[in-house]
Amino acid sequence: MALLEVAHSVSSAITRRRLLGAAIGSVAVVGTGSGADDGHGRRRSERLGRAVRAQVDERYTEVYDEAIDAVVLVNVFGDEIPAGLGSGFVVDDDYVVTNDHVAGEASEVELQFRDEQWRSASVVGSDVHSDLAVLEVDDVPEVASALSFSDGEPTVGQEVLALGNPLGLDASISQGLVSGIDRSLPSPTGFSIPAAIQTDAPVNPGNSGGPLVDLEGDALGVVFAGAGQTIGFAISAALANRVVPALAEDGEYEHAYLGVSVVPVGPLLAEANDLEEPRGVLVADVSSDAPAEGVLEPTDGVESIDSDPVPVGGDVIIAIDGQEIPNQEQLSSTLALETSPGDTVEIEVVRTGERETVELTLEPRPDVDLP
Structure with missing residues (x-):
């Protein structure tokens, strides 16, 4: 698309x-x-x-x-009564983006445009891992020009505007800054949503699915949720640019899967494992039948330092395909934005005090049972 x-x-x-x-x-x-x-x-x-x-x-x-005019009110019905309310925005002649948690299990939703016109839309694709969904509309009103996702990187301190329908109040705007980048958002799948944007622009229930735009009018992200106390979050344009076209064309998006659980390398963990510096992520566990099985080594013991139990042994991931991995957020972001299932990647690790490079082929994430 x-x-x-x-x-x-x-x-x-x-x-x-x-x-x-x-x-x-x-x-x-x-x-x-x-x-x-x-x-x-x-x-x-x-x-x-x-x-x-x-x-x-x-x-x-x-x-x-x-x-x-690109922003819509998304009205979701269930059992013949309204089941949810949120926002969305037009991204092409026939497509609207919103959150997966706004669309829910619906196959059809109702959209209200700024000029008060209503349209029915089909949910043609959704992805719980990124909390994005794409709706197809047969006859988008002429007044609704599409928004583009930004190709640039958000910067901390950059001014942004959140557009949407907070509490069902249509066509609202709130102003703020990009407060942080590369945040990891919780997801019911057990996998985090990486590369998210934090903002102090007020967002409330009903804003979800609407655009967070820069002062050039491009969408930096898709509003995800507000956490109160002037903290809100948006799914980044970088992730949406990968997911949305696939949802529109194929109805689904496959995320790259490594199959490890990791813990950050702090000073205590670095000391216990004789590492030169507290940097990277330690492989705590490797899932069975995962791409990492038999390639990456998990921790194999615990050592007490100042009465604190610290995992020892196992690989410390420090780079993937030359991209440094200083923390968990960068690991998730690199896998989400730089790789795809089927890619063979080189992973640089510290193993028993020595640097080594191993190769493995990434696979699609397995299906998950949602709560």
Whole structure:
């Protein structure tokens, strides 16, 4: 599926960071004058501050106007009564993205567009591992232009806008920053959702499935959930760019499977295993019939350090295909974003104090029994 590009040019977009930088610079220049000019300088800086805020607010309005018509209310019915409510957004002429947990077990859902038109949509593909689902709509209203997933990497401190239907309140916007990246989100499958975005933009029930957009109007991610206290999360565009086209075309997406349980290498674990530095992940267990079985070695004992039990033995994974693996998050992200089932990968490990490289062929994740 070819995801459409947003046609609007954003070459003149002004971020708050650039505007505030300009304002600070101007105020500094004003402040170099004589004391008699202090009142005039303050007035100039106040006017500049108001202009900065006005320009930023104007950009928020522009992004909202450009993107909001792509955002839909997703209404899910079960046993002839509403069973769920969430958000989604148009990504192509016929497709809408939302969360798997919003679509649930439904095969058909109802969508309400910004212009109050209703459409029925078929759930053509869903993936519980990434919590994404794709809906097909026969007749998307002309007013709803598709959003594009961003090709860029989110950066901490970047301004973002969450669009959706919190608490069923349609066509809402909230503003915030990217608070963190490469977060691992819990999943009922037992596998985490990697490479997620953390934001302080307020998100509430009903926002799930809507876009988290940057100030260029591109979707940085798909809102996943809010955890309260100004913490919300979104599934990254990087993961969605891999999963969504497969769901639209094939109805499913196969994730690469290694078949290990790991623990982070901290100072105590590094000491117990005579490692040079606390870095990488220790293979705690290898699943039977997994690609890693017979290739990677799990821990084989426990040592007490300062009365704390610490696992010893086993491989410490430090790189996959040349990509450093400093922690669990990077392991999950590398497997999710850089590999596919059927790929043969080189895994660099520390085994009994020596660096070694082993090869194995990744497989699709096995089916899981959901609670």
